[in-house]
Structure formats: structure tokens, C-alpha cells
Amino acid sequence: MAEVKSDLTAAPNRFTSAAKSLRGEWLGLAVILLLALFPFLFGWFTGTSVQDGPSKFWQGQLITFFIMAVYAMSYDLLIGYTGILSFGHAAFFGGGAYTMGLFLTHIGPKIIGSYKITIGAADITEVLVLVAATLLVVVVVTLLGLLFSVVSARIKGVYFAMISLAMADAIHILSKATDFGKWTGADEGLHGIPVPMWINPTQHRLLFYFIALAFCVIMYLIARRMVDSPTGRVFVALRENESRVRMIGYNPVTYRTLSFVVAAVIAGLAGALFSLWNMGATPTMTSAVTTINALIMTILGGIGTLIGPILGAGLMQIVGQFFYQWFGARWPLVFGLIFIALVLFLPYGVVGTYRLKRLEWKQGWQRLWGLVAGK
Amino acid sequence: MRLGFFRRNATMLVVLGLIAVLGVIGWTTMGQQPFVRTTLSGLTIGALYFMVASGLTLIFGLMDVLNFAHGTMFMLGAYLGWQFYTNPTFLFGLFPLIFALLAGLVTSPILRSTFMHLNVSEKAQKTIQTAVALAGIALIVLAVRGLDILGLAETAMVATMSMGNPLAEASAQEPLAVFWFRPVLMFLAGLLLAAAAARPGDRTQVVYAGDKRQAWIISGSLAVLTVTATLFRESAPNAVLLWNGNLRFFAALAVGALCGAGLSAAVEVSLIRPLYIRPLYQVIVTLGLAYVLRETIQVLWDPLAYQMTRPPMFSQPGKAENILAWFSGQNLTVDVLGVTFPSYRLFIIVLGVLMVIALSLLMNYSRLGMIIRAGVQDRTMVEALGINVRKVFTIVFMLGAGLAALGGIGAAPFIPVQPNMGDAFQLQAFIVVVIGGMGSYSGAAIGALLLGLARAFGDYLALKFSLSPAIAEASTVIIMAIVLLVRPAGLFGKKE
Numbered sequence: 001m002a003e004v005k006s007d008l009t010a011a012p013n014r015f016t017s018a019a020k021s022l023r024g025e026w027l028g029l030a031v032i033l034l035l036a037l038f039p040f041l042f043g044w045f046t047g048t049s050v051q052d053g054p055s056k057f058w059q060g061q062l063i064t065f066f067i068m069a070v071y072a073m074s075y076d077l078l079i080g081y082t083g084i085l086s087f088g089h090a091a092f093f094g095g096g097a098y099t100m101g102l103f104l105t106h107i108g109p110k111i112i113g114s115y116k117i118t119i120g121a122a123d124i125t126e127v128l129v130l131v132a133a134t135l136l137v138v139v140v141v142t143l144l145g146l147l148f149s150v151v152s153a154r155i156k157g158v159y160f161a162m163i164s165l166a167m168a169d170a171i172h173i174l175s176k177a178t179d180f181g182k183w184t185g186a187d188e189g190l191h192g193i194p195v196p197m198w199i200n201p202t203q204h205r206l207l208f209y210f211i212a213l214a215f216c217v218i219m220y221l222i223a224r225r226m227v228d229s230p231t232g233r234v235f236v237a238l239r240e241n242e243s244r245v246r247m248i249g250y251n252p253v254t255y256r257t258l259s260f261v262v263a264a265v266i267a268g269l270a271g272a273l274f275s276l277w278n279m280g281a282t283p284t285m286t287s288a289v290t291t292i293n294a295l296i297m298t299i300l301g302g303i304g305t306l307i308g309p310i311l312g313a314g315l316m317q318i319v320g321q322f323f324y325q326w327f328g329a330r331w332p333l334v335f336g337l338i339f340i341a342l343v344l345f346l347p348y349g350v351v352g353t354y355r356l357k358r359l360e361w362k363q364g365w366q367r368l369w370g371l372v373a374g375k
Numbered sequence: 376m377r378l379g380f381f382r383r384n385a386t387m388l389v390v391l392g393l394i395a396v397l398g399v400i401g402w403t404t405m406g407q408q409p410f411v412r413t414t415l416s417g418l419t420i421g422a423l424y425f426m427v428a429s430g431l432t433l434i435f436g437l438m439d440v441l442n443f444a445h446g447t448m449f450m451l452g453a454y455l456g457w458q459f460y461t462n463p464t465f466l467f468g469l470f471p472l473i474f475a476l477l478a479g480l481v482t483s484p485i486l487r488s489t490f491m492h493l494n495v496s497e498k499a500q501k502t503i504q505t506a507v508a509l510a511g512i513a514l515i516v517l518a519v520r521g522l523d524i525l526g527l528a529e530t531a532m533v534a535t536m537s538m539g540n541p542l543a544e545a546s547a548q549e550p551l552a553v554f555w556f557r558p559v560l561m562f563l564a565g566l567l568l569a570a571a572a573a574r575p576g577d578r579t580q581v582v583y584a585g586d587k588r589q590a591w592i593i594s595g596s597l598a599v600l601t602v603t604a605t606l607f608r609e610s611a612p613n614a615v616l617l618w619n620g621n622l623r624f625f626a627a628l629a630v631g632a633l634c635g636a637g638l639s640a641a642v643e644v645s646l647i648r649p650l651y652i653r654p655l656y657q658v659i660v661t662l663g664l665a666y667v668l669r670e671t672i673q674v675l676w677d678p679l680a681y682q683m684t685r686p687p688m689f690s691q692p693g694k695a696e697n698i699l700a701w702f703s704g705q706n707l708t709v710d711v712l713g714v715t716f717p718s719y720r721l722f723i724i725v726l727g728v729l730m731v732i733a734l735s736l737l738m739n740y741s742r743l744g745m746i747i748r749a750g751v752q753d754r755t756m757v758e759a760l761g762i763n764v765r766k767v768f769t770i771v772f773m774l775g776a777g778l779a780a781l782g783g784i785g786a787a788p789f790i791p792v793q794p795n796m797g798d799a800f801q802l803q804a805f806i807v808v809v810i811g812g813m814g815s816y817s818g819a820a821i822g823a824l825l826l827g828l829a830r831a832f833g834d835y836l837a838l839k840f841s842l843s844p845a846i847a848e849a850s851t852v853i854i855m856a857i858v859l860l861v862r863p864a865g866l867f868g869k870k871e
Contacts, residue, residue, distance in 0.1 A: 085655060085658070151856075151859075154859065154860075154863050155859060155863060158435070158439070158441045158654075158658065159809060159813070161441060161658065162441065162805040162806075162808070162809055163805075163809055163855065163859070165802065165805060166802060166805055166806050166809075166851075166852050166855060167852055169802050169849075169852075170849040170852040173845045173848050173849040174845070174846075174849055176845065177843050177845035177846060177849075178843040178845065179842050179843050179845070179846060288798075292662060292666070295659065295662065299659060330670055330673060330674050332666060332670050333667060333670035333671060333673075333674060335666075336663050336664075336666040336667035336670060337667055339663040339666070340646065340660060340663040340664065340667065343650075343656050343659050343660045343663060344646075344649065344650075344660070347653065347656055
């Protein structure tokens with residue numbers, strides 16, 4: 001009995017776990033170091049400047065990758081750990097992007113125009129505006145997350161998948177409604193958001209690169225800490241057997257809400273950073289396509305692994321880049337076929353399959369044959 | 376007895392009563408003309424919602440599959456039906472190939488009885504299976520190589536441009552002397568795939584005599600169909616194009632629905648069935664499928680929006696004084712209670728109502744309907760009674776997709792035919808299904824009615840307060856929220 005209990009609730013001692021994770025994650029550290037040095041290494045190898053040219057282009061690609069990785073990761077928290085099938089994730093991403101964009105476009109300039117806050121000689125008004133915008137993003141997406149989790153407390157499973165899709169679509173429709181065109185730019189979206197000069201992605205690409213990298217790493221650490229904590233264990237338990245969780249004495253609603261809010265905040269922050277990076281927020285960011293992208297990235301990398309979605313985001317970025325060159329405008333067709341094959345043959349994604357240490361090829365064919373033979 | 380009726384249909388009566396009360400309020404505040412016009416457009420939208428939602432709800436109720444490709448079936452039905460209506464050359468060119476492949480595929484039980492006794496070591500079985508299957512797929516590729524399907528967008532464009540005489544623009548087909556090898560190759564490919572499915576050397580299989588006889592019959596009739604389709608391939612399109620436009624339109628309705636049903640049967644058997652053990656992946660696979668089908672459509676027809684012409688029955692100039700007058704005049708518009716309304720939209724409403732009636736007859740008075748209703752209640756019990764539920768699954772999947780495809784071709788004459796035409800309908804159909812309760816077709820009907828009316832009146836109100844229709848579209852989510860707060864399982868859903 002004691003064993004069972006310790007199994008369920010024991011969090012690894014914080015210090016040993018930190019030390020262990022440092023020892024276990026040397027590969028991760030190496031990758032982060034490599035990514036941090038990437039702009040310089042690239043510039044050194046090709047003999048071009050770090051600030052512009054191909055180096056700048058690849059930095060841009062990696063920035064998109066970092067942001068999408070965080071977004072996919074937040075989706076994995078929901079679908080992979082808590083087991084909530086939600087098709088409304090774009091609402092958080094787009095909600096964050098629009099909040100950031102709207103604040104910086106319509107409220108930021110007014111504040112900067114009428115107030116001047118300084119520390120000594122340094123003018124920190126712009127910084128404060130950005131901080132305020134970020135806080136607002138957190139508040140807005142938290143509210144959105146709460147809204148979704150209130151619904152998810154009442155409706156379960158596939159029902160919720162449909163309803164979350166409809167809810168996200170309502171937000172999508174509002175984001176492109178002409179009624180708010182004065183503020184949101186309707187179909188066109190927001191363009192030319194006045195991003196503060198010192199983190200402007202076109203002028204200070206390198207700085208933005210490091211911000212995005214740091215954002216990705218920090219969010220990963222937060223998410224990792226979250227899923228490794230006792231709370232994270234309850235998430236997994238919710239996925240596996242909800243009534244048992246309730247029986248042990250945890251309130252499923254609380255934990256589902258928590259999971260939703262955390263995922264929403266992470267996705268919203270990713271969206272906000274994306275709007276800074278694009279200097280724009282478009283209705284595409286709230287559309288179902290964005291949700292499906294998160295799903296594809298997660299499936300591609302492996303559900304419930306956190307690191308998988310990151311890899312998935314990278315793969316998608318690379319694949320999108322090259323498939324466009326190879327197959328032209330209709331590359332999603334090839335991609336979709338590969339995706340279906342993946343679901344049939346590699347259901348645990350890249351990371352999941354690696355962890356299982358065996359390929360699912362055989363099972364995939366068996367599945368395929370079982371059906372033709374009409375078993 | 377009479378009290379029982381009220382008790383059983385309490386929800387339905389309450390909802391209908393609510394609609395009636397709102398209707399009276401609307402009539403008095405809006406005035407007759409705007410009210411009738413708005414109601415009629417609400418009914419039109421509701422009828423289309425029902426066509427998509429009824430299949431969705433049956434599929435979900437019986438099989439627990441959330442079909443994200445359902446809106447794509449709507450779109451596909453529209454494309455195929457419209458293609459049949461304007462220029463059926465392409466479809467007639469494809470029929471022999473499909474029939475030939477199927478004729479080969481269904482021989483699996485026949486082959487099994489001999490192939491299972493072959494002496495193949497257990498290790499080699501998998502390899503042989505895979506090799507044979509790959510050979511089959513290679514044959515399919517060979518058979519369709521060089522087939523002119525990419526020119527479809529051009530012919531479609533031409534067909535749209537020259538509404539008067541599509542016949543003159545019908546592209547020439549391969550002569551039979553060149554074409555004949557394609558169906559033959561397809562048949563061989565089907566045989567190979569069937570052989571692989573028969574699992575040569577695996578003696579643990581059971582062969583039922585009935586299956587074998589059935590396979591002979593089906594394969595034989597498909598072979599006859601193949602030959603017929605090959606022979607009529609060149610002349611049939613011309614014959615169809617010479618038909619009266621109305622006849623062609625009704626044939627297009629049937630063709631669209633049947634093609635949608637056939638395709639979805641293939642989808643169910645090949646993609647959904649292997650994943651019953653992992654329901655999450657079923658959802659994901661339908662998502663991927665929707666993606667692929669939409670892209671395929673864009674490859675074949677180019678990402679353009681087409682406009683299907685209304686059949687002559689609904690396009691004679693002028694206005695019919697009443698519905699009876701329309702039967703003789705076949706006018707573009709009909710005067711309904713003082714409102715000039717397009718006659719085609721009335722046809723959509725009639726089609727929707729017919730579908731509700733047909734579906735309720737099917738569900739209540741046929742053996743299949745009985746099995747479906749029982750399956751929605753308790754699938755395991757139905758299986759225990761010795762009914763092959765898997766077969767019923769396929770049929771329901773076909774039925775649902777067929778209804779959606781019929782809705783698509785029905786909608787084609789008044790909304791643009793384009794790759795994403797099904798998406799909005801699918802989304803609203805989700806809401807309809809959630810409102811009505813999963814697995815209940817009457818719930819879907821009521822939900823579709825509610826949502827259609829809500830959309831139409833929402834649009835009216837939005838216009839009145841100079842808002843965009845987008846607000847009305849988003850407000851349907853609020854209706855869903857209200858219904859779910861009152862009844863979490865939907866209006867007619869089974870209680871968990």
C-alpha cells in the first residue's frame with residue numbers, strides 16, 4: 001500500500017532531480033549550445049555577416065521553428081498528458097497574437113505619446129508597454145483557457161473536440177469580422193505592428209533570435225517541470241482513468257482547468273511572440289488550419305513526449321520548405337499522404353517510436369491487411 | 376397512450392412550441408414579408424445543415440467515429456455531380472477502371488479457399504503478401520499512367536463558359552483500341568491485391584461457403600459492368616449531354632450521392648476500420664483525409680470557384696404567381712405569401728424534408744434501421760446477437776457520406792463550387808449534432824432547423840443593426856452553449 005502511494009505522489013527530490021536531469025540531458029544542453037552559437041558558426045562557415053544575408057534568413061527560419069515548437073508543445077500538454085482532445089488551440093495562439101498586436105497598435109502609441117517613464121537617463125516606457133502587453137496576453141488567454149475548461153468540465157471526449165472547434169471558429173469569425181475592421185483589419189489582419197525598435201525583428205534579427213531561443217528553452221523547462229511534478233502525474237492519471245483519479249481524491253475539474261490554463265498561457269505567449277516576429281496578426285492564426293498544424297506537429301514528433309512536438313515542429317518547417325520546392329503549390333497533398341501513412345504506421349511519432357525501440361512497421365501492415373482480408 | 380406520446384416527445388414539442396412562439400413574435404414585429412423571406416432562407420440553410428449533420432450524427436452515434444472528412448464529402452459530391460452535369464466525359468472514363476478494380480478485389484474469398492492450402496513457410500508468408508500487394512499497386516499505377524485527368528480543369532472551365540453547348544467542348548477520349556488495356560490491368564491489380572489479402576499459406580483462416588458464392592456473384596456482375604462501361608465510355612457522355620437538362624440534373628444528384636457513398640465505403644474499409652482500437656487516431660486520420668481530398672480536388676480542378684447553372688426547371692424567366700403556377704411555368708422565382716423567392720431554394724427545402732421522411736422511414740421501419748438504432752443504444756449487445764456490425768458500419772458510413780454528397784450537389788447551383796465549400800457546413804453540422812444529441816437523426820433535424828432559422832434571423836438582425844453577417848455566424852455557438860447548459864447530452868441524446 002505504501003508503495004502504491006509513494007508511486008503516485010512522490011515527486012523526485014528537487015535537487016537530485018535537477019542534478020540527474022543535468023546529467024541525463026547533456027544532449028539537450030549540447031543542442032541548445034549549438035543553437036545559441038548557430039548564427040556565429042553559420043557566419044563563420046560561409047564567411048558572411050551574422051547580421052544579414054543567408055545567415056539572417058536561416059535565423060528567421062529558426063525563429064519560426066522555436067515559436068511553433070513552443071506552440072506544439074503546449075498542445076502536447078493538453079492532448080498528450082491530460083488527454084483532452086481539443087481542436088480549439090488556435091484560439092489561444094491567435095488570441096495571444098491579436099492581444100499583443102492590438103495593444104501595441106492601438107494602446108501602446110498613446111501611452112508612449114503621453115507618458116515618459118525613466119530610470120535615470122534610460123527611457124523605459126517602451127519596455128513597460130511591452131511588459132504590460134505581455135501581462136495582458138497572459139490575462140486574456142487565461143480567461144480563454146478558463147472558458148474552454150468550463151465547457152470541458154461538462155462535456156467530454158469527442159463531443160468536446162467538436163465544441164472546441166466550434167468555439168475556436170467563433171473566435172476566428174470574430175477576428176475577421178468587418179465590424180471590428182477598424183481595429184483588427186478584418187480579413188487582412190493587423191499589419192505593421194509598431195514593435196519597439198530595440199527588438200524589431202528586421203533590424204535586430206540576432207537579438208530576436210536569442211529571445212526566441214530563450215523563450216523556447218524556458219517554456220520547455222516550465223512544461224517539463226510541470227509534467228514531472230505531482231500535478232503532472234495527476235494529468236497523466238486523468239488521461240488514463242478519470243474516475244479512478246476522482247476516487248483517489250483529486251478533483252478532475254481542478255486539474256483539467258489547470259492543464260488548460262497552462263497550455264493556453266504557453267500557446268498565447270507563443271502567439272504573442274509570433275505576432276512580434278511577423279509584426280502582424282492575421283485571421284489565419286485563429287483558424288482551424290493553425291490547430292491542425294499543432295496536431296500534425298505533435299503526431300509527427302510523438303504524443304506525450306514534449307520533446308516530440310519540438311522535433312515535429314522542426315520537421316514540419318523543413319518539410320514545408322523543401323516540399324514547396326519539389327512539389328510546388330500542391331505540396332500539402334504529398335504531405336497529407338505522408339501524414340496518413342504516419343498515423344497508420346508510426347502512430348507514436350518519431351520520439352515515441354525511438355523510445356519504444358522498435359518500429360511499428362509490422363503492426364502497420366497487419367492493420368492494413370486485417371482490413372483487406374476483412375478480419 | 377396519448378399521454379405517453381406527449382411524454383416521449385416532450386423535448387420535440389417544447390422546441391417546436393418555442394419556435395412557434397418566436398415565430399408569432401417575429402411575425403408581428405417584423406411584418407409579414409421580411410418574416411416569410413427570412414424564414415424561407417432559414418429553412419433552406421437548415422435543410423442543407425441537415426443533409427450534412429444527419430450522416431455525421433449516425434456515424435458518430437453508431438461507430439463513435441468523429442468524421443472530419445464529412446464536409447469534404449459534401450464538397451466532393453458537389454464537384455462530381457457538377458462535373459456530371461456539365462461534362463460527364465471524365466466520370467465515364469473512370470467508371471470502367473473502378474469497376475474492374477472492384478471486380479478483382481472482391482474475389483478474395485474465392486482465392487482464399489485455394490491459396491490458404493499452398494505450402495508457404497510461415498516466415499515467407501508476410502514477404503509474399505507484401506510483394507504481391509506491391510505488385511498490385513504497381514499495376515494500378517501502370518493502368519492509370521498517362522490517363523488524361525489533369526486536363527479536367529480546362530474542360531471544367533470551358534463547360535462553365537459555354538453553357539449553351541457543352542457537347543461541342545467535350546474533350547476527345549482515348550479510342551477503345553488504346554484504352555482496353557487499362558481496365559484489364561486494373562482487374563489484374565485487383566486480383567493481386569485480393570490474393571495478398573487471402574494470405575496464401577495461412578491455414579488458420581475460415582472460408583464460409585456463402586461468402587464464396589456471394590463473391591462469385593458480385594465479381595461477375597462487376598465484370599459485366601466493367602465491360603458495359605468500357606463499351607459505353609465514349610458514347611454515354613454524349614448521350615447524357617443530349618438529355619433534357621432536368622433529367623441530367625436529377626441524374627447528377629444521384630451520381631454525386633453514389634460517388635460520395637462509394638468513395639466513403641473505400642475510406643471506411645481502408646482507413647477507419649484498422650483504427651477501431653485507437654479512436655483518437657481515427658479522428659486524426661479523417662483530418663488527414665480531408666486535407667488530402669481537398670488538395671486532390673485542387674490538383675484536378677484547379678483552386679477556382681465554379682458556378683453550376685441552375686437546371687432549366689428552375690430558370691425560366693419570370694415569376695410564378697404561386698407554387699402551382701410554377702409547375703407549368705417552371706419560373707426562376709415563386710411568389711410565396713407575397714414574397715418573391717427563388718424556386719430553386721424551395722426545391723432544396725423540399726429535398727431536405729424528403730430526406731427527413733426517407734430517413735425516418737428507413738430508421739423506423741426497416742431491418743437496417745432497427746440494427747442501427749439498436750447499435751446506437753448498445754453496440755456490444757447487437758454484436759452478441761450475431762449481427763455483423765462491421766458490415767453495418769460500412770453501410771452507415773456510406774449512407775451518411777451519400778447524404779452529405781447529395782447535399783453538396785443540391786447546394787451547388789446556389790453556392791460556388793470550390794474546395795472549401797464544405798468546411799463551413801461541416802462546422803455548423805458539428806454544432807447541429809451537438810445540439811441534437813449524437814446518434815439521433817430527429818435531433819439532427821431539429822438542430823438543423825433551429826440553427827438554420829437562427830442563422831437567417833441573425834443575418835436579418837445583423838443587417839438591421841448594420842453589423843456584418845459574421846456576427847450571426849458566430850452567435851450559433853451561443854445557442855449551442857445554452858442547449859448544452861440545459862441538456863449536456865443534447866436535446867435527443869442518450870444519457871451517459
